[in-house]
Amino acid sequence: MAQAQLLDKPFQEPPEHPKAWKWYDYFTFNVDHKVIGIQYLVTAFIFYLIGGLMAVAMRTELATAESDFIDPNLYNAFLTNHGTIMIFLWIVPAAIGGFGNYLVPLMVGARDMAFPRLNALAFWLNPPAGALLLGSFFFGGAQAGWTSYPPLSTITANTAQSMWILAIVFVGTSSIMGSVNFIVTIWKMKIPSMRWDQLPLFCWATLATSLLALVSTPVLAAGLILLLFDINFGTSFFKPDAGGNVVIYQHLFWFYSHPAVYLMILPIFGIMSEVIPVQARKPIFGYWAIAYSSLAICLVGLFVWVHHMFTSGTPPWMRMFFTISTLIVAVPTGVKIFSWVATLWGGKIRLNSAMLFSVGLLSMFVIGGLSGVTLGTPPVDIHVHDTYYVVAHFHYVLFGGSVFGLYAGIYHWFPKMTGRMLNEPLGITHFVLTLIGTNLTFLPMHELGLKGMPRRVAMYDPQFEAVNVICTIGAFVLAFSIIPFLINVIWSWNKGKKAGDNPWGGLSLEWTTSSPPLIENWEVLPIVTKGPYDFGMEQRAVMERKEDEEEYEYDDDEDEYEDEDDL
């Protein structure tokens, strides 16, 4: 009876169920994962611009050996906030918060995340964190670096330092909330027709990242809260003149913050694993190798933190143990790189902006990874620790390895998110400027560090001035490289070429819905019939059938032979 009534009624949109969101919905406590994803991406990008301005100010200061552009204390405040913003308010929120939220439900065939309200709450912890960091400049700005080692952090700019701690606790909480949400979503809401080996690698990466964040983030929070107590409430956990130990803080800090490096990079690796096969029209090479290597990196990544403390208060046995574990991380990382390169082999590669940024990432990450291996060995690390060699290394990994990946992701999924294509010539200009800028800025820094320039300095030995000028020019190129990107995004979002549902011919589920997707993602949930990377599989099926036939003939022969034998 009820059914009959339903069928009789002409189809009607329920009024509370609009098809798409309006612009102002993006400024509210919206619980749609796609809105939240875009909120994360846009907010993170704004912080990226702010952090980038700080970087340009620092590089301008460093064009000359003397401290003559900004006051050295302000320099340190810029330094601290640049690092903090780039890590906690740009890479992590953009990669996990932005892409993770936007893509994971679409990729596993869910209508939303498992806990939509928690999801929105997690996002809304970010703007206040940013406000705290920027507000801290009115109180002198936290100056102890993004690592905030005591005693320096307990004796300088106490109010600003406390604001810095609160900001980190906010983003840490946000990250824990997000992680729980991702784990449950992937585990429980994957549509039944999708086998585990059909789960897109981006989701594997998000899963690994979330597990890692759950284990490590609380330790950071603990360390920071103890520090907050030392600063404000007279405790002395880390105060050497009252029985505290300053090295314990370093252990707590790096137990989180080294894995944090993987928190930043693993989702980006996930993005690579989606972009490269689609743009190269090839199945990903080594699906399980890539999935398992993410998990391996997480596991081993929990046991490498002391390599940040080789010159600090660590006894020799620790240096040995952590040398080995650090070097071992290079193996699963290498496996990933080789797999992506092998995916390119025999492809029909579209050399568009998304692909260029992807191969750019591979190139930069190879350099950053190789210098990372040198840092894993104590003899070399002791020489270059806390020098510009390290700055070069982590910017190759973080800028080359993350920013390139985020751009690749944006060029790849922008059509899905907005329904419009980005402009290719502008995208390629953006890529070329970014590639030149990155190498010009960060390559010479290797030499600076090896030759004797420490990091985190507003003034340095004049012998390093010439090389520093090159780095500063590079930084200006990088700053300039943003302009074509910004123009592209703003213009294309309004006026770009219409994209259609699946402009790249992707096979994962997000390409089965409209662009931009409907509010609940699909009118009718899709059914998974092929894997996300089954490019060229018809061709392969034909080939395999041929092989089978040949084998069959051969079997026939054998049978005959056996028959004869029996006789």
Add this chain to the structure above:
Amino acid sequence: MEQIPASIWTLTAGVVVTLISFWVGQNHGLFPEQASEQAPLVDNLFDIMMTIATALFLVVQGAIIYFVVRYRRRKGDEGDGIPVDGNLPLEAFWTAIPAAIVIFLGIYSVDIFLRMGGLNPGDHTSHTMGHKQGVAVVAQAPQGTTSDVPMLLAAKGDIDVGIGASPDVLGQQPDVAVKVTGMQYAWIFNYPNYGITAGELHIPVGKDVQLDLNASDVIHSFWVPQFRLKQDAIPGITTELRFKATKPGTYPVVCAELCGGYHGAMRTRVIAHTPEEFDEWLSQNQVASGPESTDFTPPSLVAAHLDATGINPQLLAQVQNEQAEAMPNDRHHHHSMH
């Protein structure tokens, strides 16, 4: 028919990559001069890694560029690539080779670290009854550079962090011992038995020198790039650097740990003398000023910022007094800020 040229190409490419890598590993010229016993060890390890890294970079980067060009999509071709999604032998190969490389590097770097003395900080202290041994060393060692050794025996006890005795001096007392204090924004070097306190480090070339590092306010890090040695100076924990300088000269001492606004200006010098010159320096400073005073002058770079940094003569005097008081037996004494 295809096979032969392909393998020749691969062979040629392999030879070229190998040659380039070895050349780069030997000629990158990225290091400053070597002025300690440890420096060549570090540089050799780095050069080997540079060789391997160059080879890997060329192979991977070469493959990327070659594939991207060779397999780019031609206009109008909307088909898919070759549907290969794995190859077990290949994957085993590229897991095993890097694994072998990192195991090799791990073992090799532990060996280097051992030879640098990295495994023996606080070595001489394990011989608490080593007084006789100490005397024996004094007897063997040249005059003038060893007379502070008995003091060290009394003073040491809890160092387990840093670079200690290298195998050739294992179990022996150092020839020269210097207490180093880092403070915002200066290094203070104290020769306990001579009553000399200086703003620059003077050491004899070819002698076994031990620095005991401490910090009076925040963490600093003592680095001499030409020695390839660095160790944090941590408030509340004494750390050690033990080395032999191998080349007379003047080298920078750099603070490598963020220690405040003028961290970048916390620079001074180490002067590696010939043993004779060193003895001369010792006697001049002792005779000229006696145990209570010093030749201390703030490092010139810091001097420019003295007002801003809060270093003033009283503070310096205070640190020096503390060091002087602590001199004979400062085992449990922590420099604290008051």
